[in-house]
Amino acid sequence: MKIERPRGTRDFLPDEMEKRRAIEKVMRRIAESYGYREVLTPTFEHLELFTIKSGEGIVEEIYAFKDKGGRDLALRPELTAPVIRMFVNECTGMPKPLRFYYFANCFRYERPQKGRYREFWQFGVELIGSASPLADAEVISLAYRIMDELKIDFDLHVGHVGLLRHMLRDVEENVASKIMRLIDKKDVEGLEAYLDEIGIESDLRDSIFSLIELVGGREVMDSAREIIPDFDFGHIERVCDVLDSLEVEYRLDFGIARGLDYYTGVVFEAYAKEGLGAQNQICGGGSYRLAHLFGGDDTPATGFALGFDRIAEICNVEPERKKIVVVVSFKGLEGEAFRIAEMLRDKAVVVTDVMERNVKRQLSYANDLNADVAVIVGERELREGKVAVKDLKSGEQRTVGIEDLLGVI
Ligand code: HAM
Secondary structure, eight states, X not given: OOOOOOTTOOOOOHHHXXXXXXXXXXXXXXXXXXXXXXXXXOSEEETHHHHXXXXXXXXXXXXXXXXXXXXXXXXXXXXXXXXXHHIIIIITTSOSSEXXXXXXXXXXXXXXXXXXXXXXXXEEEEEESOOSHHHHHHHHHHHHHHHHHTTOOEEEEEEEHHHHHHHTXXXXXXXXXXXXXXXXXXXXXXXXXXXHHTTOOHHHHHHHHHHHTOEESTTHHHHXXXXXXXXXXXXXXXXXXXXXXXXXXXXXXXXXXXXXXXXXXXXEEEEESXXXXXXXXXXXXXXXXXXXXXXXXXXXXXXXXXXXXXXHHHOXXXXXXXXXXXXXXXXXXXXXXXXXXXXXTTTSEEEEOXXXXXXXXXXXXXXXXXXXXXXXXXXXXXXXXXXXXXXXXXXOEEEEEGGGHHHHO
Protein backbone atom coordinates (compact mmCIF):
# COMPACT_ATOMS: atom_id res chain seq x y z
CA MET A 1 0.00 0.00 0.00
CA LYS A 2 1.31 3.42 -0.95
CA ILE A 3 1.27 5.97 1.82
CA GLU A 4 0.36 9.49 0.71
CA ARG A 5 1.73 12.58 2.38
CA PRO A 6 -0.67 14.49 4.64
CA ARG A 7 -3.00 17.02 2.96
CA GLY A 8 -1.59 20.49 2.62
CA THR A 9 2.04 19.33 2.84
CA ARG A 10 4.54 19.10 0.01
CA ASP A 11 7.55 17.13 -1.15
CA PHE A 12 10.39 19.00 -2.78
CA LEU A 13 12.45 17.32 -5.46
CA PRO A 14 16.04 18.44 -6.13
CA ASP A 15 15.23 20.96 -8.91
CA GLU A 16 12.74 22.69 -6.64
CA MET A 17 15.07 22.54 -3.64
CA GLU A 18 17.91 24.10 -5.60
CA LYS A 19 15.68 26.94 -6.68
CA ARG A 20 14.44 27.42 -3.12
CA ARG A 21 17.98 27.49 -1.79
CA ALA A 22 18.92 30.11 -4.38
CA ILE A 23 16.00 32.30 -3.29
CA GLU A 24 16.82 31.74 0.37
CA LYS A 25 20.39 32.80 -0.32
CA VAL A 26 19.26 36.14 -1.75
CA MET A 27 16.98 36.75 1.26
CA ARG A 28 19.74 35.93 3.74
CA ARG A 29 22.29 38.06 1.92
CA ILE A 30 20.08 41.14 1.92
CA ALA A 31 18.87 40.71 5.54
CA GLU A 32 22.47 40.25 6.70
CA SER A 33 23.56 43.34 4.80
CA TYR A 34 21.16 45.33 7.03
CA GLY A 35 22.74 43.86 10.18
CA TYR A 36 20.16 41.12 10.85
CA ARG A 37 21.48 37.88 12.33
CA GLU A 38 19.82 34.49 12.14
CA VAL A 39 17.94 32.92 15.03
CA LEU A 40 15.95 29.72 15.35
CA THR A 41 13.34 28.70 17.90
CA PRO A 42 11.81 25.26 18.49
CA THR A 43 9.27 23.82 16.07
CA PHE A 44 6.79 23.45 18.93
CA GLU A 45 6.02 25.74 21.84
CA HIS A 46 3.62 25.89 24.76
CA LEU A 47 0.19 26.38 23.28
CA GLU A 48 -0.48 29.50 25.34
CA LEU A 49 2.28 31.39 23.54
CA PHE A 50 -0.06 31.55 20.58
CA THR A 51 -3.39 31.85 22.37
CA ILE A 52 -2.42 34.95 24.39
CA LYS A 53 -2.47 37.45 21.57
CA SER A 54 -2.32 35.94 18.12
CA GLY A 55 -6.07 36.29 17.63
CA GLU A 56 -8.91 33.92 17.01
CA GLY A 57 -8.14 33.46 13.34
CA ILE A 58 -4.77 31.92 14.12
CA VAL A 59 -5.93 30.01 17.20
CA GLU A 60 -8.56 28.16 15.18
CA GLU A 61 -5.82 26.98 12.82
CA ILE A 62 -3.33 25.79 15.42
CA TYR A 63 -1.95 22.28 15.36
CA ALA A 64 -2.23 21.67 19.11
CA PHE A 65 -1.48 18.44 20.91
CA LYS A 66 -0.73 17.04 24.31
CA ASP A 67 2.65 15.44 24.82
CA LYS A 68 3.14 12.29 26.87
CA GLY A 69 3.48 14.41 30.01
CA GLY A 70 0.04 15.93 29.39
CA ARG A 71 1.45 19.37 28.46
CA ASP A 72 -0.43 21.47 25.91
CA LEU A 73 1.89 22.16 23.01
CA ALA A 74 1.50 23.58 19.53
CA LEU A 75 3.40 23.51 16.26
CA ARG A 76 4.36 27.14 15.59
CA PRO A 77 1.92 28.88 13.22
CA GLU A 78 4.38 31.79 12.87
CA LEU A 79 7.62 33.00 14.44
CA THR A 80 6.96 36.44 15.86
CA ALA A 81 5.62 35.19 19.20
CA PRO A 82 8.42 32.57 19.53
CA VAL A 83 11.13 35.12 18.73
CA ILE A 84 9.76 37.57 21.29
CA ARG A 85 9.50 34.74 23.86
CA MET A 86 13.15 33.98 23.17
CA PHE A 87 14.02 37.66 23.46
CA VAL A 88 12.29 37.92 26.86
CA ASN A 89 13.96 34.74 28.13
CA GLU A 90 17.46 35.23 26.84
CA CYS A 91 18.20 38.54 25.21
CA THR A 92 16.94 41.39 27.38
CA GLY A 93 20.50 42.24 28.44
CA MET A 94 21.71 42.59 24.86
CA PRO A 95 22.26 46.04 23.35
CA LYS A 96 19.20 47.34 21.57
CA PRO A 97 17.96 47.40 18.96
CA LEU A 98 18.18 43.70 18.19
CA ARG A 99 17.98 42.67 14.58
CA PHE A 100 16.99 39.02 14.09
CA TYR A 101 16.01 37.06 11.02
CA TYR A 102 14.67 33.54 10.60
CA PHE A 103 13.85 31.02 7.93
CA ALA A 104 11.64 28.25 9.23
CA ASN A 105 8.59 26.11 8.68
CA CYS A 106 5.20 27.01 10.15
CA PHE A 107 2.02 25.00 10.52
CA ARG A 108 -1.57 26.11 10.13
CA TYR A 109 -4.59 23.89 9.82
CA GLU A 110 -6.06 25.74 6.84
CA ARG A 111 -8.05 24.57 3.88
CA PRO A 112 -5.31 23.55 1.44
CA GLN A 113 -5.25 25.18 -1.98
CA LYS A 114 -2.71 26.63 -4.37
CA GLY A 115 -0.37 28.82 -2.33
CA ARG A 116 -1.96 27.79 0.93
CA TYR A 117 -0.39 24.89 2.77
CA ARG A 118 -0.58 23.32 6.19
CA GLU A 119 3.18 23.34 6.41
CA PHE A 120 4.80 26.36 4.82
CA TRP A 121 7.96 28.38 5.19
CA GLN A 122 8.50 31.94 6.28
CA PHE A 123 11.53 34.14 5.92
CA GLY A 124 11.11 36.95 8.39
CA VAL A 125 12.80 39.58 10.48
CA GLU A 126 12.08 41.15 13.86
CA LEU A 127 13.62 44.49 14.82
CA ILE A 128 13.26 44.68 18.61
CA GLY A 129 13.57 47.71 20.87
CA SER A 130 12.56 50.72 18.81
CA ALA A 131 9.19 52.41 18.45
CA SER A 132 10.61 54.96 16.01
CA PRO A 133 9.16 55.43 12.53
CA LEU A 134 12.75 54.79 11.40
CA ALA A 135 12.42 51.17 12.58
CA ASP A 136 9.22 50.70 10.57
CA ALA A 137 10.82 52.36 7.55
CA GLU A 138 13.83 50.05 7.81
CA VAL A 139 11.85 46.81 7.87
CA ILE A 140 9.51 47.93 5.11
CA SER A 141 12.40 48.91 2.88
CA LEU A 142 14.19 45.64 3.68
CA ALA A 143 11.15 43.60 2.63
CA TYR A 144 10.85 45.76 -0.48
CA ARG A 145 14.53 45.26 -1.40
CA ILE A 146 14.23 41.49 -1.10
CA MET A 147 11.14 41.25 -3.30
CA ASP A 148 12.61 43.72 -5.75
CA GLU A 149 15.92 41.84 -6.01
CA LEU A 150 13.97 38.62 -6.65
CA LYS A 151 12.28 40.43 -9.56
CA ILE A 152 8.80 39.81 -8.23
CA ASP A 153 6.02 41.93 -9.64
CA PHE A 154 4.24 43.10 -6.49
CA ASP A 155 2.19 45.86 -4.87
CA LEU A 156 3.23 47.05 -1.45
CA HIS A 157 0.52 48.50 0.79
CA VAL A 158 1.31 50.39 3.97
CA GLY A 159 -1.24 51.27 6.62
CA HIS A 160 -1.65 51.83 10.34
CA VAL A 161 -3.88 49.66 12.55
CA GLY A 162 -3.84 52.48 15.10
CA LEU A 163 -6.52 54.28 13.09
CA LEU A 164 -8.99 51.41 13.21
CA ARG A 165 -8.13 50.67 16.81
CA HIS A 166 -8.59 54.34 17.72
CA MET A 167 -11.97 54.31 16.01
CA LEU A 168 -12.97 51.16 17.84
CA ARG A 169 -11.55 52.26 21.22
CA ASP A 170 -14.96 52.26 22.94
CA VAL A 171 -15.98 48.91 21.43
CA GLU A 172 -15.42 45.76 23.50
CA GLU A 173 -12.09 44.10 22.72
CA ASN A 174 -13.47 40.83 21.35
CA VAL A 175 -15.96 42.74 19.18
CA ALA A 176 -13.17 44.99 17.90
CA SER A 177 -11.06 41.91 17.11
CA LYS A 178 -13.88 40.33 15.17
CA ILE A 179 -14.39 43.54 13.20
CA MET A 180 -10.64 43.67 12.46
CA ARG A 181 -10.72 40.07 11.32
CA LEU A 182 -13.58 40.67 8.89
CA ILE A 183 -11.74 43.71 7.54
CA ASP A 184 -8.56 41.62 7.17
CA LYS A 185 -10.47 39.04 5.17
CA LYS A 186 -11.97 41.83 3.03
CA ASP A 187 -15.32 40.23 3.87
CA VAL A 188 -17.47 43.35 3.32
CA GLU A 189 -20.77 41.47 3.44
CA GLY A 190 -19.79 39.67 6.63
CA LEU A 191 -18.69 42.99 8.11
CA GLU A 192 -21.99 44.68 7.22
CA ALA A 193 -23.96 41.81 8.73
CA TYR A 194 -21.85 41.81 11.89
CA LEU A 195 -22.08 45.58 12.37
CA ASP A 196 -25.88 45.27 12.01
CA GLU A 197 -25.93 42.42 14.48
CA ILE A 198 -24.09 44.38 17.16
CA GLY A 199 -26.16 47.49 16.39
CA ILE A 200 -23.18 49.77 15.84
CA GLU A 201 -23.78 53.53 15.71
CA SER A 202 -24.31 54.68 12.17
CA ASP A 203 -21.59 57.39 12.34
CA LEU A 204 -19.03 54.84 13.43
CA ARG A 205 -20.20 52.43 10.79
CA ASP A 206 -19.80 55.06 8.08
CA SER A 207 -16.36 56.00 9.37
CA ILE A 208 -15.21 52.37 9.31
CA PHE A 209 -16.32 51.90 5.73
CA SER A 210 -14.85 55.20 4.59
CA LEU A 211 -11.52 54.44 6.24
CA ILE A 212 -11.07 50.92 4.90
CA GLU A 213 -11.72 52.12 1.37
CA LEU A 214 -8.85 54.58 1.55
CA VAL A 215 -6.10 53.32 -0.75
CA GLY A 216 -3.77 55.54 -2.73
CA GLY A 217 -0.89 57.99 -2.63
CA ARG A 218 -0.03 60.33 0.21
CA GLU A 219 -3.12 62.39 -0.55
CA VAL A 220 -5.29 59.73 1.14
CA MET A 221 -3.69 60.77 4.43
CA ASP A 222 -5.72 64.00 4.20
CA SER A 223 -8.93 62.05 3.70
CA ALA A 224 -8.03 59.87 6.69
CA ARG A 225 -7.45 63.03 8.75
CA GLU A 226 -10.95 64.18 7.92
CA ILE A 227 -12.37 60.88 9.15
CA ILE A 228 -10.27 60.74 12.35
CA PRO A 229 -9.18 64.32 13.11
CA ASP A 230 -7.86 63.55 16.60
CA PHE A 231 -5.39 60.84 15.46
CA ASP A 232 -1.68 61.67 15.37
CA PHE A 233 -0.52 61.05 11.81
CA GLY A 234 3.05 62.18 12.61
CA HIS A 235 4.46 58.64 12.83
CA ILE A 236 3.11 57.31 9.56
CA GLU A 237 3.99 60.60 7.83
CA ARG A 238 7.60 60.13 8.85
CA VAL A 239 7.63 56.50 7.70
CA CYS A 240 6.35 57.71 4.33
CA ASP A 241 9.01 60.44 4.17
CA VAL A 242 11.78 57.87 4.58
CA LEU A 243 10.21 55.41 2.13
CA ASP A 244 9.80 58.20 -0.42
CA SER A 245 13.43 59.24 -0.03
CA LEU A 246 14.47 55.61 -0.64
CA GLU A 247 12.21 55.46 -3.71
CA VAL A 248 10.27 52.55 -2.25
CA GLU A 249 7.05 52.25 -4.22
CA TYR A 250 3.97 51.71 -2.07
CA ARG A 251 0.38 52.71 -1.62
CA LEU A 252 -1.20 53.83 1.59
CA ASP A 253 -4.01 51.52 2.60
CA PHE A 254 -5.92 52.14 5.80
CA GLY A 255 -7.96 48.99 5.30
CA ILE A 256 -5.05 46.73 6.30
CA ALA A 257 -6.13 45.06 9.54
CA ARG A 258 -3.76 42.02 9.54
CA GLY A 259 -4.88 38.56 10.60
CA LEU A 260 -2.90 38.58 13.85
CA ASP A 261 -4.06 40.56 16.88
CA TYR A 262 -0.78 41.88 18.21
CA TYR A 263 -0.17 44.78 15.82
CA THR A 264 -0.32 48.25 17.29
CA GLY A 265 1.00 50.66 14.67
CA VAL A 266 2.23 50.73 11.10
CA VAL A 267 1.33 47.57 9.18
CA PHE A 268 2.12 46.49 5.65
CA GLU A 269 1.38 43.76 3.15
CA ALA A 270 2.67 42.88 -0.30
CA TYR A 271 0.63 41.18 -2.97
CA ALA A 272 2.01 39.43 -6.04
CA LYS A 273 0.42 40.81 -9.18
CA GLU A 274 0.51 37.52 -11.06
CA GLY A 275 0.73 33.79 -10.68
CA LEU A 276 -0.86 33.16 -7.32
CA GLY A 277 -4.57 33.74 -7.73
CA ALA A 278 -6.43 34.30 -4.47
CA GLN A 279 -3.46 33.53 -2.20
CA ASN A 280 -1.43 36.44 -3.50
CA GLN A 281 -0.26 37.92 -0.21
CA ILE A 282 3.45 37.26 -0.17
CA CYS A 283 4.47 39.42 2.77
CA GLY A 284 2.89 40.73 5.94
CA GLY A 285 4.24 42.69 8.85
CA GLY A 286 4.12 45.70 11.09
CA SER A 287 4.87 47.02 14.55
CA TYR A 288 3.56 45.28 17.63
CA ARG A 289 4.01 44.76 21.33
CA LEU A 290 4.23 41.26 22.77
CA ALA A 291 7.18 41.19 25.23
CA HIS A 292 5.13 42.37 28.25
CA LEU A 293 2.60 39.58 27.64
CA PHE A 294 5.38 37.00 27.90
CA GLY A 295 6.74 38.28 31.20
CA GLY A 296 9.17 40.89 29.90
CA ASP A 297 9.21 44.68 29.86
CA ASP A 298 6.93 46.37 27.41
CA THR A 299 9.21 46.50 24.36
CA PRO A 300 8.27 47.83 20.95
CA ALA A 301 9.14 45.73 17.93
CA THR A 302 8.49 45.64 14.23
CA GLY A 303 9.00 43.01 11.57
CA PHE A 304 7.63 41.03 8.68
CA ALA A 305 7.44 37.56 7.23
CA LEU A 306 7.67 36.65 3.58
CA GLY A 307 5.60 33.67 2.43
CA PHE A 308 8.48 31.64 1.07
CA ASP A 309 6.44 29.00 -0.78
CA ARG A 310 4.38 31.62 -2.57
CA ILE A 311 7.49 33.53 -3.56
CA ALA A 312 9.19 30.34 -4.79
CA GLU A 313 6.11 29.64 -6.92
CA ILE A 314 6.39 32.90 -8.87
CA CYS A 315 10.08 33.65 -8.71
CA ASN A 316 12.38 32.78 -11.60
CA VAL A 317 15.75 32.70 -9.91
CA GLU A 318 18.20 30.43 -11.70
CA PRO A 319 20.13 28.37 -9.20
CA GLU A 320 23.88 28.55 -9.57
CA ARG A 321 24.94 25.42 -11.45
CA LYS A 322 28.24 23.79 -10.71
CA LYS A 323 30.03 21.83 -13.42
CA ILE A 324 29.13 18.12 -13.32
CA VAL A 325 31.93 15.62 -13.92
CA VAL A 326 31.36 11.89 -14.20
CA VAL A 327 34.39 9.69 -13.61
CA VAL A 328 33.90 6.59 -15.74
CA SER A 329 36.03 3.54 -15.04
CA PHE A 330 36.83 0.24 -16.64
CA LYS A 331 36.36 -2.84 -14.51
CA GLY A 332 38.97 -3.20 -11.79
CA LEU A 333 39.82 0.53 -11.79
CA GLU A 334 36.96 1.68 -9.55
CA GLY A 335 39.35 2.50 -6.71
CA GLU A 336 41.39 4.76 -9.03
CA ALA A 337 38.17 6.41 -10.18
CA PHE A 338 37.16 7.13 -6.58
CA ARG A 339 40.58 8.63 -5.87
CA ILE A 340 40.49 10.87 -8.96
CA ALA A 341 36.93 11.92 -8.14
CA GLU A 342 37.97 13.00 -4.67
CA MET A 343 40.74 15.13 -6.10
CA LEU A 344 38.28 16.97 -8.35
CA ARG A 345 35.52 17.64 -5.82
CA ASP A 346 36.99 20.99 -4.78
CA LYS A 347 36.09 22.31 -8.20
CA ALA A 348 33.05 20.43 -9.42
CA VAL A 349 30.26 18.04 -8.63
CA VAL A 350 31.87 14.67 -9.27
CA VAL A 351 29.99 11.42 -9.65
CA THR A 352 31.37 7.90 -9.89
CA ASP A 353 29.77 4.59 -10.77
CA VAL A 354 28.26 2.64 -7.90
CA MET A 355 26.14 0.33 -10.07
CA GLU A 356 29.00 -1.77 -11.45
CA ARG A 357 28.01 -0.75 -14.97
CA ASN A 358 30.12 -1.09 -18.10
CA VAL A 359 31.71 1.99 -19.64
CA LYS A 360 29.01 2.48 -22.26
CA ARG A 361 26.27 2.51 -19.68
CA GLN A 362 28.26 4.76 -17.37
CA LEU A 363 28.55 7.26 -20.24
CA SER A 364 24.86 7.00 -20.96
CA TYR A 365 24.10 7.76 -17.30
CA ALA A 366 26.44 10.77 -17.58
CA ASN A 367 24.18 12.05 -20.35
CA ASP A 368 21.09 11.43 -18.20
CA LEU A 369 22.69 13.60 -15.54
CA ASN A 370 23.34 16.28 -18.14
CA ALA A 371 26.99 16.13 -17.08
CA ASP A 372 29.57 18.46 -18.64
CA VAL A 373 32.63 16.27 -18.61
CA ALA A 374 33.45 12.57 -18.44
CA VAL A 375 36.82 11.53 -17.11
CA ILE A 376 37.50 8.04 -18.40
CA VAL A 377 39.88 5.92 -16.37
CA GLY A 378 41.39 3.18 -18.56
CA GLU A 379 44.23 0.73 -18.07
CA ARG A 380 46.51 1.95 -20.88
CA GLU A 381 46.34 5.70 -20.06
CA LEU A 382 46.61 5.04 -16.37
CA ARG A 383 49.96 3.29 -16.86
CA GLU A 384 51.29 6.61 -18.19
CA GLY A 385 49.64 8.58 -15.36
CA LYS A 386 46.94 9.84 -17.70
CA VAL A 387 43.15 9.74 -18.20
CA ALA A 388 40.85 10.56 -21.11
CA VAL A 389 38.74 13.71 -20.71
CA LYS A 390 35.60 13.97 -22.82
CA ASP A 391 33.67 17.19 -23.17
CA LEU A 392 30.12 15.84 -23.21
CA LYS A 393 28.72 18.97 -24.82
CA SER A 394 31.07 19.08 -27.82
CA GLY A 395 32.05 15.41 -27.87
CA GLU A 396 35.72 16.39 -28.00
CA GLN A 397 38.10 14.01 -26.26
CA ARG A 398 41.75 14.25 -25.26
CA THR A 399 44.27 12.62 -22.96
CA VAL A 400 45.43 14.56 -19.91
CA GLY A 401 48.00 13.90 -17.18
CA ILE A 402 46.26 13.24 -13.86
CA GLU A 403 48.20 16.04 -12.19
CA ASP A 404 46.89 18.50 -14.84
CA LEU A 405 43.28 17.36 -14.48
CA LEU A 406 42.21 20.03 -11.99
CA GLY A 407 43.40 22.76 -14.33
CA VAL A 408 41.56 21.28 -17.31
CA ILE A 409 38.15 20.91 -15.63
P1 HAM B 1 1.17 36.39 8.24
O1 HAM B 1 0.62 37.45 7.33
O2 HAM B 1 0.20 35.57 9.00
O3 HAM B 1 2.13 37.16 9.23
O4 HAM B 1 2.12 35.44 7.43
C1 HAM B 1 3.17 35.98 6.62
C2 HAM B 1 3.14 35.36 5.24
O5 HAM B 1 3.20 33.94 5.33
C3 HAM B 1 1.84 35.62 4.48
O6 HAM B 1 1.88 36.88 3.86
C4 HAM B 1 1.85 34.50 3.47
O7 HAM B 1 2.63 34.83 2.34
C5 HAM B 1 2.54 33.38 4.21
N1 HAM B 1 1.54 32.38 4.64
C6 HAM B 1 0.68 32.48 5.67
N2 HAM B 1 -0.09 31.37 5.75
C7 HAM B 1 0.31 30.55 4.74
C8 HAM B 1 -0.07 29.24 4.29
N3 HAM B 1 -1.02 28.55 4.89
N4 HAM B 1 0.56 28.71 3.21
C9 HAM B 1 1.55 29.40 2.58
N5 HAM B 1 1.95 30.63 2.97
C10 HAM B 1 1.35 31.19 4.03
C11 HAM B 1 2.87 36.56 10.21
O8 HAM B 1 3.00 35.36 10.33
C12 HAM B 1 3.61 37.53 11.10
N6 HAM B 1 4.36 36.76 12.10
C13 HAM B 1 4.51 38.45 10.31
C14 HAM B 1 5.26 39.41 11.18
C15 HAM B 1 6.55 39.33 11.54
N7 HAM B 1 4.76 40.48 11.74
C16 HAM B 1 5.69 41.08 12.45
N8 HAM B 1 6.78 40.38 12.37
